[in-house]
Amino acid sequence: MGTVNTSFVAPRQMLIGGGAVRRIAEVLGTFGVSRPLVVSDPVMVGTGLIARVLEPLASAGIQPAVFSDTVSDPTDTVIEAGVGEFARGEFDCLVGFGGGSPIDTAKAIAILAAGGGKMRDYKVPVQADRGAVPVIAIPTTAGTGSECTRFTVITDTEHGEKMLIAGLGALPLAAIVDYELTFTVPPRTTADTGVDSLTHALEAYISKRANPFSDALALSAMSLIGRHIRTAYHEPRNAVAREAMMLGATQAGLAFSNASVALVHGMSRPIGAHFHVPHGLSNAMLLPAVTRFSVGAAESRYADAARRIGFAELADSDAVAAAKLVAGLEGLNRELAVPSPAAYGIDDAVWHGKLELMAEQALASGSPANNPRVPAKEEILALYREAWTGVPPNAPR
Numbered sequence: 001m002g003t004v005n006t007s008f009v010a011p012r013q014m015l016i017g018g019g020a021v022r023r024i025a026e027v028l029g030t031f032g033v034s035r036p037l038v039v040s041d042p043v044m045v046g047t048g049l050i051a052r053v054l055e056p057l058a059s060a061g062i063q064p065a066v067f068s069d070t071v072s073d074p075t076d077t078v079i080e081a082g083v084g085e086f087a088r089g090e091f092d093c094l095v096g097f098g099g100g101s102p103i104d105t106a107k108a109i110a111i112l113a114a115g116g117g118k119m120r121d122y123k124v125p126v127q128a129d130r131g132a133v134p135v136i137a138i139p140t141t142a143g144t145g146s147e148c149t150r151f152t153v154i155t156d157t158e159h160g161e162k163m164l165i166a167g168l169g170a171l172p173l174a175a176i177v178d179y180e181l182t183f184t185v186p187p188r189t190t191a192d193t194g195v196d197s198l199t200h201a202l203e204a205y206i207s208k209r210a211n212p213f214s215d216a217l218a219l220s221a222m223s224l225i226g227r228h229i230r231t232a233y234h235e236p237r238n239a240v241a242r243e244a245m246m247l248g249a250t251q252a253g254l255a256f257s258n259a260s261v262a263l264v265h266g267m268s269r270p271i272g273a274h275f276h277v278p279h280g281l282s283n284a285m286l287l288p289a290v291t292r293f294s295v296g297a298a299e300s301r302y303a304d305a306a307r308r309i310g311f312a313e314l315a316d317s318d319a320v321a322a323a324k325l326v327a328g329l330e331g332l333n334r335e336l337a338v339p340s341p342a343a344y345g346i347d348d349a350v351w352h353g354k355l356e357l358m359a360e361q362a363l364a365s366g367s368p369a370n371n372p373r374v375p376a377k378e379e380i381l382a383l384y385r386e387a388w389t390g391v392p393p394n395a396p397r
């Protein structure tokens with residue numbers, strides 16, 4: 001047996017707190033870069049939120065070009081367009097400004113511009129360790145944690161697959177984590193992105209690749225998100241809740257970047273690819289069923305999670321706390337008005353017709369192998385069928 005080493009990667013600098021985005025020029029200066037291409041999306045431009053990054057740059061004499069054609073669940077074709085834009089200027093860094101989609105787009109542009117070829121050439125298990133220029137990430141959702149992860153998720157338009165791309169090329173050099181950018185996130189997106197963060201923390205904690213560093217961050221993230229997600233959803237301008245959610249999202253990002261996600265994410269990506277369900281929402285649709293399937297294989301870990309999130313009491317036994325986790329996640333979905341795939345309006349025949357392919361894509365992503373209970377393909381199919389209406393097989397109907 002060789003020694004088991006822990007590797008932990010993170011951005012070189014993270015500037016965290018309300019108003020931190022005003023210091024963007026200082027961050028560029030620290031790293032000796034001055035010609036950014038800002039990567040964002042039409043909503044950031046249309047609502048004017050992008051001024052929050054452009055104005056402090058302008059005050060420092062920097063007038064960056066903006067690539068704002070990012071789409072939700074970014075595609076390989078958009079990344080190619082972004083690389084074209086990048087090649088037209090003398091840019092020395094990329095600034096990803098927005099939710100996970102613009103940040104992932106900026107990362108993927110850096111990777112594709114460095115190595116050429118097609119985006120699918122970089123999907124796991126390939127190590128995408130090189131980027132053409134550094135990425136500075138500024139999240140406006142709380143969220144994917146993409147600002148501090150070594151991942152980018154890009155859709156292969158030809159094969160209808162959401163690809164996981166992993167490596168140091170996808171790890172931002174710096175992140176600016178400013179919760180004041182999230183006040184305008186609408187409740188639906190607040191819920192979806194918040195459940196995404198919660199899933200990152202939970203999956204990092206129960207992952208077979210969890211380690212003491214990721215554990216500390218995952219546990220902290222679960223208590224922050226568990227205590228504040230409902231308030232952020234019901235009261236968008238509640239600064240205490242927004243700040244806690246942003247800290248939780250970033251901690252969860254660091255945790256899963258170094259411990260990996262597991263079965264929920266493995267099964268969630270194909271739903272996003274085939275049915276364009278927002279990423280956090282497809283996680284939420286799966287979370288109770290997948291947790292029910294998995295708890296028995298790591299009861300004390302799931303019990304810790306339940307206590308941290310606030311679903312169970314400290315005095316509860318592991319078995320009781322683990323059961324409360326499943327019930328608590330179901331209750332959270334009800335409070336956040338998470339629909340089942342059926343209620344979301346997905347066609348019954350199309351859903352069931354794609355399940356074989358979705359199960360294969362889930363397994364191929366590698367994420368299910370990190371789950372405490374590793375599913376066979378048949379079990380993944382059964383979980384997709386169970387998630388369809390959100391009703392567990394033995395429940396009274």
Ligand SMILES: NC(=O)c1ccc[n+]([C@@H]2O[C@H](COP(=O)([O-])OP(=O)(O)OC[C@H]3O[C@@H](n4cnc5c(N)ncnc54)[C@H](O)[C@@H]3O)[C@@H](O)[C@H]2O)c1
Nearest residue numbers: 043072073099100101140141144146149151153184185279
């Ligand atoms: N790289 C990673 O480690 C990682 C992790 C998890 C998810 N992802 C990926 O990230 C993507 C999802 O990112 P997301 O959930 O942040 O969604 P998103 O970036 O697609 O944004 C969702 C919507 O919210 C809007 N929005 C964002 N910030 C806003 C604000 N402050 N005010 C008002 N509207 C705002 C956007 O314009 C968009 O319409 C998916 O493609 C997912 O697969 C990546």
Ligand SMILES: [Fe+2]
Nearest residue numbers: 144196200279
């Ligand atoms: Fe996620």
